[in-house]
Amino acid sequence: MRRVYLDHAATTAVHPEVLEEMLPYLKEEFGNPSSIYSWGREAKAAVEKARARLAHLLGAHPAEIVFTSGGTESDNFALRGVAAANSQKGNHIITTKIEHHAVLHTAEQLEKEGFRVTYLPVDRDGLVRPEDLEEALTPDTVLVSIMFANNEIGTIEPIAELARIAKSKGVIFHTDAVQAVGNIPIDVKELNVDLLSLSGHKIYGPKGTGALYIRRGTRIEPLLLGGAQERKWRAGTENVPGIVGLGKAAELAEKELPQRMKHLTELRDLLINGVMERIDHVRLNGHRTQRLPGNASFCFEFVEGESLLLNLDLAGIAASSGSACTSGSLEPSHVLMALGIPPEVAHGSLRLTLGRDNTREDVEYVLSVLPDIVARLRAISPLAPGGVKEDV
Amino acid sequence: MYNEKVMDHFMHPRNVGEIENPDGVGQVGNPVCGDIMKIFLRIKDGRIEDIKFKTFGCGAAIATSSMITELVRGKTLDEAMTISNKVVAEALGGLPPQKLHCSNLAADALHAAIEDYKRKRVS
Ligand SMILES: Cc1ncc(COP(=O)(O)O)c(C=O)c1O
Numbered sequence: 001m002r003r004v005y006l007d008h009a010a011t012t013a014v015h016p017e018v019l020e021e022m023l024p025y026l027k028e029e030f031g032n033p034s035s036i037y038s039w040g041r042e043a044k045a046a047v048e049k050a051r052a053r054l055a056h057l058l059g060a061h062p063a064e065i066v067f068t069s070g071g072t073e074s075d076n077f078a079l080r081g082v083a084a085a086n087s088q089k090g091n092h093i094i095t096t097k098i099e100h101h102a103v104l105h106t107a108e109q110l111e112k113e114g115f116r117v118t119y120l121p122v123d124r125d126g127l128v129r130p131e132d133l134e135e136a137l138t139p140d141t142v143l144v145s146i147m148f149a150n151n152e153i154g155t156i157e158p159i160a161e162l163a164r165i166a167k168s169k170g171v172i173f174h175t176d177a178v179q180a181v182g183n184i185p186i187d188v189k190e191l192n193v194d195l196l197s198l199s200g201h202k203i204y205g206p207k208g209t210g211a212l213y214i215r216r217g218t219r220i221e222p223l224l225l226g227g228a229q230e231r232k233w234r235a236g237t238e239n240v241p242g243i244v245g246l247g248k249a250a251e252l253a254e255k256e257l258p259q260r261m262k263h264l265t266e267l268r269d270l271l272i273n274g275v276m277e278r279i280d281h282v283r284l285n286g287h288r289t290q291r292l293p294g295n296a297s298f299c300f301e302f303v304e305g306e307s308l309l310l311n312l313d314l315a316g317i318a319a320s321s322g323s324a325c326t327s328g329s330l331e332p333s334h335v336l337m338a339l340g341i342p343p344e345v346a347h348g349s350l351r352l353t354l355g356r357d358n359t360r361e362d363v364e365y366v367l368s369v370l371p372d373i374v375a376r377l378r379a380i381s382p383l384a385p386g387g388v389k390e391d392v
Numbered sequence: 393m394y395n396e397k398v399m400d401h402f403m404h405p406r407n408v409g410e411i412e413n414p415d416g417v418g419q420v421g422n423p424v425c426g427d428i429m430k431i432f433l434r435i436k437d438g439r440i441e442d443i444k445f446k447t448f449g450c451g452a453a454i455a456t457s458s459m460i461t462e463l464v465r466g467k468t469l470d471e472a473m474t475i476s477n478k479v480v481a482e483a484l485g486g487l488p489p490q491k492l493h494c495s496n497l498a499a500d501a502l503h504a505a506i507e508d509y510k511r512k513r514v515s
Contacts, residue, residue, distance in 0.1 A: 304426055306450035310394075310402065323450070324426045324494075332426065344423030344448075380408050380454060382430040382446035383423070 003316040004362045008202075008294055008355035009151050009179060010320055014245065015204035021248040022206065025241035033238050034229065043240050050247025057250040058196065059187035060213050066233040067243050070210035071178035071199030073223070075102035075145075077212050077234075078174040078195045081220035082143045083110050086172070090140030094166075096120045096128055097338040099147050102197075103176055104334070107145075116140070122338050125287040126155035133165050141171050148180035148196075152322055152335040152351055153286030154295025156184065163192045172218060178202055178210075182253035183292050184261065194218045200242065204356070205249030209242035260356055264293035267354050267363050271296045274367040279374055285336065285349065294354035299341060302384040303348045303377040305332075311373040317366060322349040344383065397485045398455045405454055407461035409444040416512065418504025420497045427453045427494060429501040431460075435509055440464050440472055445501070452487050452495035456480050460498040469506055475499050 005013075014022075025046060031039025033047050048062070055062040068074045083093065095107050097119045107117045118136045120128050128146055137144075144166040149156045159175055166173040174195035180186060182203035188196055195218060200209030214220060214233070226235030253260075272284060275298060285297040300308065305323030312319050322333030324347060331337070332346035352366065378384040394402070411432040421427040427449035434442035443465055447457040460480050464472040477499040481487045487496060 302448065304449050304453070307402075307454060310399075310451050314403065331424075342423075343426070347423070347426040380405060380446060381448040382419070382428055383448045 001316045002365055003318075004358070004365055005318045006352040006354060006358070006362070006366065007318045007320050009292075009351065009353035011201045011207065012204045012355055013357070014206055015249060015252055017252060018205055018245045018248045022241045022245040025244050029240075031240075033240060034227070043238075046244050047238055047240060050243045050250075053247040053254075054211055054250040057181070057186075057254045058213055059189050061216065063231075064188075064214055064216055066212045066214060066230050067238065067246070068210045068212055068234060069208050069239070070201070071100070071176065071197050072102040072210075074178075074197035074199070074210050074212040075100070075176055076106050077223040078197060078220070079103065079106045079110065079143065079145060080223055082172050082174070082195070082218075083113075083115060085219045085221045086142040090138075090142045092116045092118070092138055092140040093143045093145070094118045094120060094133065094136050094141060095145045096122060096147065098122055098126060098150050098153075098335045099145070100151055100176060100178070103145055103147070120146075122155075124339055125290075126150055126153045126285075126335070126339055127287060127290070128157050128162060130158065130161050130165055133162055137166070137169050137171060141169070143172050143174060145174040145176070148175045148177035148186070149184070149292050150286065150335060151179045152333055152349075153297045153339070154179075154291040154353075155286040156180065156290050156292065159193065160191050167192055167194075172220075179292060182249070182257070182260075183264070183294060185257065188213055188215070195220070200246040200249055203249045203253050206242045206245040209239060209246040211246065256356070261293045263356065264354050264358075267358055267360065268294060268296055270360065271352060271354070271363045271366065274363065275370065278367060278371045283341070283345065285339065285341070292353075296352045296354070298350050298352075299336070299345045300348040300350065300374050301345055302381045303374060305347055305349050307377050308348070308350050308373065311377070312370070315369045315373070317369070320351045320353075322351070323347045393488055394451055394455070395485050398451065398487065401455035401458040401484065402451045405445075405458035407444050407458065407465075408446065410446060411442060411444050414505075416505040416507075416509030418501045418506070418508055420500045420504055421449070421453075423448070425494065426450070427497060429453060429457050429497055431457070431498075431501040431505040433505045433509055435469070439466060439468050441466075443502075445498075450491070450495050452491035453497070455484055456487075456496055456498040457501070459484050460502055464502060469509075472502060472506060475502065 033044040196213040281301040305321030336346035416433040
């Protein structure tokens, strides 16, 4: 059976060239970068090379990159670190209703610890309105955290404009760019952001790797205390093979970005147009054009997401959904709710996220099986219109 | 995640559909939580002569609906009333723990349909 992986927003396969660069650091190059003898110096050099590559991808200075264990740690670091370092100045944080849980749950915890958090709404396409940010800023605001691109619906936020508004009031600006890095061009100097989170496993690098970009001079405290690694910004012996892999993934992302964007955008539009043409009672989630090149997100009315996923899996297709059953809670995804989609419709969500290895044939295969799956589930559904139906 | 029996009922649900002018109809769940089960009954001589269902929901919701239609077809109403959600889950060889509460409502739908039948008969 054909197998098609369409869940690249969840994770990606390690690029063969990334793996190749990592292997020596899992074998003979096992030294601790803090050691002064040759093994240590070689490991240290590998970490610094990776730092330079990642900094280059972002238009940052290498000293502004701190390696972490992934997007989640970077988000925790940014929010908690800024909150702790600036609590004298104020206790107000602004974020949005559609952030990843790594940001949302950290913000909720900070609320318990005495911070006040404003969760900005979004419009029906998932865009934050700059005027809402302007209104929410107060003299007490110490941090604005707005994601670069949403992991469920793919909408790309107007980060440059939002950062400009925050910075004009002297407020630190963080962006969770886990889904954006490697998929769209990002230059931290041009965007004027202070902090940016990224993750290795979303860009064909290894899992458990990531980084936080910290603009020089940003008031922040470390999250993890201990040894003097990462110039004391992140204690703990470095994940050398992982960091090497992340560095290589960053280099490849920079080199391949134009082709990746073109390839993914073509496949995405083929997929979106194909689905909208072949299936009725379907809604495209997220902004039509201001969206990640590889993201196609839909809601199919009258059917439930987990049922869709199970059927797709039996057809060899890997995808994801924001339905309650798949989110592990009783409510559908907070992102779909924030768009104003009724819950019964949000339960029928399906996210297909393309990657560099996908082909036109993959998309055509999905388009050949998805309409029948939706039709079969609608035939079972008491919500579907069509009156009395006999056995199916 | 699901065992083979559950997947079989999910992919090949038994007795899907509606009954025209049914003797009893029961519906449970709500669209907000993502599961709606609707059961239609034809009753003859105190027995379930025919049963059909329609379900909006996850794999467990569809499989339990299908299973219960097999369990109670031909049974007396009293027998059918003794079938619980737990019995349905056991007949399927078990469900993942997180599904036992949210999507295991088929017996509730059946009981609602039987109550509906009894109410209609009185009036
Ligand atoms: C937007 C966003 N932020 C943060 C994360 C967490 O990243 P990680 O899996 O590296 O901890 C993810 C990954 O799911 C994400 O999509």
